[in-house]
Amino acid sequence: MPATCVIGLQWGDEAKGKLVDILTEQHDIVVRYQGGANAGHTVVSGGQTWKLSLIPSGILRPDVTCVVTGGVVLNPCSVLSEIDSLVSRGVRVERNLLLSDRAHIVFPWHVAEDHLLDSSVSGGEAIGTTGRGIGPCYRDKVGRALAIRLGDLYRSDFLERLRHVIQNKQQSLSTTSTAVSQFDADAIHREYADYAERLRPHVTDTTAYLLDAVESGKRLLFEGAQGSLLDIDHGTFPFVTSSNSSGVGVSSGSGVPGRWMNRVIGVLKAYSTRVGGGPMPTEQDNAKGEYLRQRGNEYGTVTRRPRRCGWFDAVAARYTSRLSGVDELSVMLLDVLSGLDQVLICSAYELEGRRLDHFPSHIDDLRAVVPVYESWPGWNEDLSGVQHYQDLPQAAQNYLARIETLLGRPVSVVSVGPDRNQTIQRDNAAASPSLSFNALPTPQHHATHV
Numbered sequence: 001m002p003a004t005c006v007i008g009l010q011w012g013d014e015a016k017g018k019l020v021d022i023l024t025e026q027h028d029i030v031v032r033y034q035g036g037a038n039a040g041h042t043v044v045s046g047g048q049t050w051k052l053s054l055i056p057s058g059i060l061r062p063d064v065t066c067v068v069t070g071g072v073v074l075n076p077c078s079v080l081s082e083i084d085s086l087v088s089r090g091v092r093v094e095r096n097l098l099l100s101d102r103a104h105i106v107f108p109w110h111v112a113e114d115h116l117l118d119s120s121v122s123g124g125e126a127i128g129t130t131g132r133g134i135g136p137c138y139r140d141k142v143g144r145a146l147a148i149r150l151g152d153l154y155r156s157d158f159l160e161r162l163r164h165v166i167q168n169k170q171q172s173l174s175t176t177s178t179a180v181s182q183f184d185a186d187a188i189h190r191e192y193a194d195y196a197e198r199l200r201p202h203v204t205d206t207t208a209y210l211l212d213a214v215e216s217g218k219r220l221l222f223e224g225a226q227g228s229l230l231d232i233d234h235g236t237f238p239f240v241t242s243s244n245s246s247g248v249g250v251s252s253g254s255g256v257p258g259r260w261m262n263r264v265i266g267v268l269k270a271y272s273t274r275v276g277g278g279p280m281p282t283e284q285d286n287a288k289g290e291y292l293r294q295r296g297n298e299y300g301t302v303t304r305r306p307r308r309c310g311w312f313d314a315v316a317a318r319y320t321s322r323l324s325g326v327d328e329l330s331v332m333l334l335d336v337l338s339g340l341d342q343v344l345i346c347s348a349y350e351l352e353g354r355r356l357d358h359f360p361s362h363i364d365d366l367r368a369v370v371p372v373y374e375s376w377p378g379w380n381e382d383l384s385g386v387q388h389y390q391d392l393p394q395a396a397q398n399y400l401a402r403i404e405t406l407l408g409r410p411v412s413v414v415s416v417g418p419d420r421n422q423t424i425q426r427d428n429a430a431a432s433p434s435l436s437f438n439a440l441p442t443p444q445h446h447a448t449h450v
């Protein structure tokens with residue numbers, strides 16, 4: 001049975017959680033396979049809001065199994081408080097949540113290192129991480145010598161291992177900063193042994209579980225965290241996260257081979273946002289950006305930082321939809337754009353006066369690009385109650401059609417509000433005709449430096 005992947009195509013927060021929750025109905029298993037507690041995925045249903053971080057957004061549907069694989073870096077304290085919070089609101093997790101024994105554990109020194117190291121990464125600008133210890137934990141995973149995985153917490157040499165790691169960490173941290181707290185191996189051992197006991201019923205070999213599941217016809221849904229532009233290898237390095245957050249990470253993070261993935265949905269906001277440092281060519285650090293921030297409530301789910309806002313960047317999104325192997329697009333938060341006279345789409349970059357063919361691989365080039373904009377007529381109608389694609393204002397339909405053309409993929413889902421019900425699903429037959437390139441209205445004018 002085929003598997004579906006939901007992948008963010010921008011810098012995260014594209015409303016992947018909302019889409020995963022909706023698609024969960026058609027699947028048996030929902031899988032988080034990379035990232036960690038840096039993710040903040042929101043589901044709104046029946047007047048209730050759910051913020052999920054490490055636990056897959058499928059958890060609200062009782063008949064579905066949610067799996068956190070070995071590609072995820074796991075903070076046991078965070079996962080337990082998420083479990084407690086879900087249980088206190090009536091969500092059952094005891095039989096339908098599995099955690100990989102291969103998942104690497106985030107310890108307090110990872111969080112300390114995250115805060116210490118996140119400065120002056122490139123050109124004096126900090127990455128602006130979420131401070132959850134994600135990068136340092138992945139670094140130890142790749143370095144191997146100082147890594148501890150969930151499965152290690154149940155072994156008799158856990159304390160010995162912890163002592164070895166703490167001795168090393170204490171040394172390296174004290175050379176970086178004098179303000180480093182001391183890590184007490186015995187106390188941390190007690191704390192983490194307690195976490196391990198509480199998590200025990202959920203811990204298993206998820207690679208084996210998922211391979212059995214997919215081979216026996218179960219329908220899998222992979223929930224990407226972050227967005228493709230934050231991918232460690234293919235994103236806007238070094239202003240990225242530390243995992244493969246584009247579509248290329250699904251197999252390595254989960255252990256399920258790519259041959260099973262037959263539907264890849266790319267999730268996009270109808271405009272751009274970014275939280276943290278790094279270049280963002282279409283950023284609007286002005287009244288337009290503020291308009292988007294206020295209407296879209298663009299404040300980080302994890303850190304509440306104001307998100308940087310700007311126009312839709314079709315150059316970046318075309319790159320990431322190709323990189324992530326996207327078949328179809330979900331355009332989210334379209335309602336936020338109502339009330340603008342003109343909506344702009346960046347359809348090309350210029351660098352030193354020349355049109356670029358590709359999304360730049362070096363951060364200095366991305367910093368220097370000049371976005372070339374198309375301007376499209378806006379709309380004033382409130383979209384939040386629209387249920388059918390054909391009921392969207394013509395200007396909004398034209399805008400979506402232009403995105404389809406520029407990205408070369410059909411829009412199959414349009415979201416017009418946070419709630420599950422505020423979602424327009426188009427069948428493929430309806431989506432494809434709008435990909436006929438000639439029938440599209442032409443943009444009004446081109447502008448740069450907007």
Ligand code: GDP
Nearest residue numbers: 013014015016017040041042333415416417418
């Ligand atoms: P994720 O990290 O990709 O799951 O996205 P986040 O949950 O961090 O951010 C998306 C935000 O947009 C959340 O607050 C959602 O409730 C909200 N949201 C989702 N879809 C829509 C939509 O169509 N319109 C509006 N206005 N808000 C939406």
Ligand code: IMO
Nearest residue numbers: 012013038039040128129130225226241275276
């Ligand atoms: P979801 O899954 C948006 C950003 C951080 C920072 C950079 C590195 O909710 O879309 P990290 O803590 O990962 O080392 O930070 O990546 N970032 C996100 N931005 N959404 C996310 O997740 C993010 N996870 C990390 O702001 O710029």
Ligand code: MG
Nearest residue numbers: 013040041301
């Ligand atoms: Mg988020």
